[in-house]
Amino acid sequence: MKTKLLLLYIAGLLAVCPMGGNLMAQTATQPDVLKNDTVSHKLIHRLGLDVRPSYVTPTNDFFDGDNMHQQRIRQALSVHLKYAFQFDKNSSLGRLYPHAYQGIGVSYNTFFCPSELGNPIAVYAFQGSRIAQLSPRLSFDYEWNFGASFGWKKYDRTYNPQNEVIGSKINAYINLGFFLNWQLNSQWSLTAGMDFTHYSNGNTHYPNSGVNPIGGRVGIVRTFGDGATTVQGFKSLSIKPYISYDLVVYGATRKRGFVDGYDVCLVPGSFGIVGLNFNPMYNFNKYFRAGVSVDAQYDESANIKDYRVEESSSSDVKFHRPPFHKQFAVGLSVRGELVMPIFSINAGIGRNLICSGDDTEGFYQILALKTSITPRLFLHVGYQLSKFKNPNNLMLGFGYRFYKKR
Template sequence: MKRSIALIFLLFTITTSYAQTESIAQTKRQYPSVSFNYEQGRIIPTTKFVKGENLLNHPLEHYSSYSLKILWQNPGYKEWQRVYKIPYYGGGISMSDFDDSKEIGRPVSVYGILGIPVFRLKRLQLYTEMQFGMACNWVKYDSVTNPKNLVIGGRFTVHLNLGMTAFYSFSDHFSLGAGMSFIHFSNGGMERPNRGFNIYSPSVELKYQLAGRPAVHSFNPVKRNKAVNDLYLMMGYGNHQLVEHEMDSNYFAIAGISAIFHRQFSNAIRLGIGTDLNYWMGLTANPDGTMGRRDFRNTTIGIILQPEMVIDRLTLVGGIGIYAVHLNYGNFRQTYQRLGVRYNIYKNLSLGLNVRAINFMLAEFLEFNLGYTVKGKSLRAKR
């Protein structure tokens, strides 16, 4: 299972460089760059462990990270690059420090990167940057050797970084950046305890563009695609541990099917509404955390609004829903969220991974999924 997580997360890194690989075959000039980034941030005190219930007996406040990024920013060779106004994309590796290596370790992250421009002047540019990948080298919870770390329950976690960075180009090859980002580490409830880390951090970055700066201020605009309606069908599966029995070693399966009706509003954005039908083995667990009797009460039904960003064959998935039927939460009383990525592996067939959560903070489970899109006809063609 851990190998599967690694493969899915590395898929994001590979696919963010997909267009770059294709354009090499077209013998067009490449514009790679190397960036060195340093973050010095603050850990948000969302858990007792962070607030001071740890072996150090004081709050964990400081976070630092050193990163190396390999990026490309080609001047619109592919349509998706022009749709996103010539973004930069690639992969990175980071080493982080929480000032408590004995209980937390020094995690190493590998992730894909996408930077989308907000505005550009002649030398000053502002980008939103997204990083999505995996982190390892944690010191996880252990009832004997690491009993107070209720934040990290497994050796692998999600690495999620959302931020904004401004770059100033002081030559054709060198740029200096400064930014602010939100960082999250958790394993999606796959191995508990899993309270996770939430961090906000300013950063500085030095970028060296090996082939000089690409022409990002002028490019051929993309013709707006015709609006279409699609039906996305998904089968999902995951294992998780119960929050109320987070110290146990019992794992429960979650399987489900989803149907999302999408409307593509632009070349980059589509919005969907649909339903999630899941069967949770753990909903009827016994009071001691062992497997209980399973029947229709294990079934949950959710209604979800799901916006998505389309980047060639890669899709970034978001979503907010409400449980219409749920044994523990009641009916129409608890919202839930979905955040993930999927990739079209063959025609309309896709492979992906989502994190399902509640209250925007508590991860419930990782949702490995296989999907199929039923393509609709052009709406304009019907007029």
Template sequence: MRKTILFVIALLIISNVLSSQNVDNLYYLSPEILVGKTLPANTDFPNTNLQTALFFSFGMYNLDNEQDWAVRLNYPKTGLSLAVIDFGNPDQVGQAITVMPFVEFSVFKKHSDNFNLNVGYGASYMNTQYDFEANPLNRAITTKVNWSFRSFLYYNVLKDKLTNWRLGLGYIHHSNGHTRLPNQGLNSLLASVSATINTSKVESVKPHKPKLEQKSETYTSSRFGLGYNTLSDSINTKKEVYTVAFEIGKVINKTFKFGGGFYARYYQHFYDYIKDEEALINSQYPNFKDNAFAYSTNYGVFGTAELLLGHFGVELDLGLNLYKPFYKLEWQITQGYRADSGNYVYADLDSYYKLKRTISSRLGVKYYLITNNKSPQHNLFLSAHINANLGQADFSEISLGYTYRFKN
């Protein structure tokens, strides 16, 4: 699963380079020094000193890119960042090596040309993990390979034709997507100083700004997903989550995609818990044994929004779980605690449980076989996503899908 996720990310990077081979893009290099604070992930989290990091980014300006997405989004920068991060406690929290594709947009342009928003989504190798005996206080990271997300706002301080000095302020998050527990995740707030070093004089290149037609296309899409998650601290092995989904919607100007649909999921962990007649089954939910498969499924509806950038897309789904009966057991198990007497106290089904049971979300990246700038009638995609219950990771997933566009 980890290798597959890294493979998908590599495809996204390669596709971005390949999609730009027919245009004369300008490239830049950007070394960046960051300092900040690793936020406590749990009660009694190890003390940390100042967090330090070194990022090195390779990017392109896309000023000569005449594809719809580049023109309509005002020529965002795209590229790849490599980083080494020290979390401020080498023994208990450790360091990370990060690989992260990114996209950077100009913001607040009505007021100033000096602000940019950089968003990255990739993976990190962490050299220090939670261990029940050797490192019990760090409940943030339990696996070596983790998802990573980065959002930074930059301000241009001093700029000439070849170098742009910038100050940055932002946030970095690392977690494993619920493939092993505990998974509190590592969150950091950081400030940075960076220099964008251009390979040629950017000021001499002006965007072509071709006249683009307004276009709206109806699409349908279906996908099959294979995911992995774990159930609890005590039942902590990875097992499969299978998903099938269908959606219909609109693609606007080859760049923006909006739609809605439904999904069906099957959780292997839920099924095995029922079939093995674990504690809560016999004591509170004996009726689940009558149809273990049905009580291990999940059905829901969702709305989706996707930003199409040539061969790849960045997608966010928000949904409603119409049927997820086992989640009440999952909540009681994962939110409960071990009493001083040694007995396990299961959590109550409160209003927060009802909210998390109802709202689902999904965030990830897609690689399309054919660039969306060609508006292909038939297209295939491979994607990597994190699925969540009200923002808390549920499972990590790789999907294979098909999209059909109706031609006007």
């Protein structure tokens, strides 16, 4: 996937987030319940500041001191400024999801090694909500962040040859945090907990080992308007179970490399990917739906390592194009989905049933973010792993939801 296309999809995700005041965006998650809602309800606005110190997990020798400074890279620090909104407690979405908030954030990140990694700036969409109420003013919450990070010092054969973890100046930013939320009053709250972060370019460039900090977070949030819903609980709405059907079409490009003996062989050029998912889902309640998915994917680079031209040199490696059946696979996966206003997070594990060759055989895993654009149309940004360990490809596309009431 070219970086510009990845940025286009992330920009689309960020653009959709402020549409929370629009009825089409509000009703996209649960139209059967919200069809009589109006846009007259005011939004509750929030501003937040987070500080997140982290430990960088040593997933590569580069972090253990195999770098220009011959020093371990273990520490990271990020500072986040965030705007979010909640739905009014008198609106249908406010009664369905009284503690959910969503918005846009920006962060400054440093690994205390600017000459080799840079000090990237991240811009992202985020959403959070309550997991459990521990006391009248203390709750256990979660929050995810997803966006793009800019300003990395990428691998360069001449100027940055030992950085074998980052291959592009722009990388995806993914974060998941769990924390305690102490509500001081209806306007102010303090948060403290831990989070997990992953930076990657989704195999759009090599190298792509990624950076994975794990650490803590402390923050303060100022709520404007009627913040009573964050202090006092009330009886929220529920929905009747029903069945929905999601059809997703996606595409991407990727780089391909493989190990040949003791050498790493990088296949020249980029390769196209196109796929389709058909996913019937049983909606158990307002928060969760699950089902199975039929997944078809064509990967132009699949099994290409088996078709190397023997006469080609290591400096000018060439390949024949594999036959179609070596590059096409159809699988069946089990999916679960967390449903919230505007956003849904879909995760699944599957196995290819129609396939040929080592690259397409076996299990695959999927994690995707669905962002509602209209009541039925949504933006799909996903990532696929192969065999529980190998980064495979991005899944950037659109989906359409067919509803069937019980």
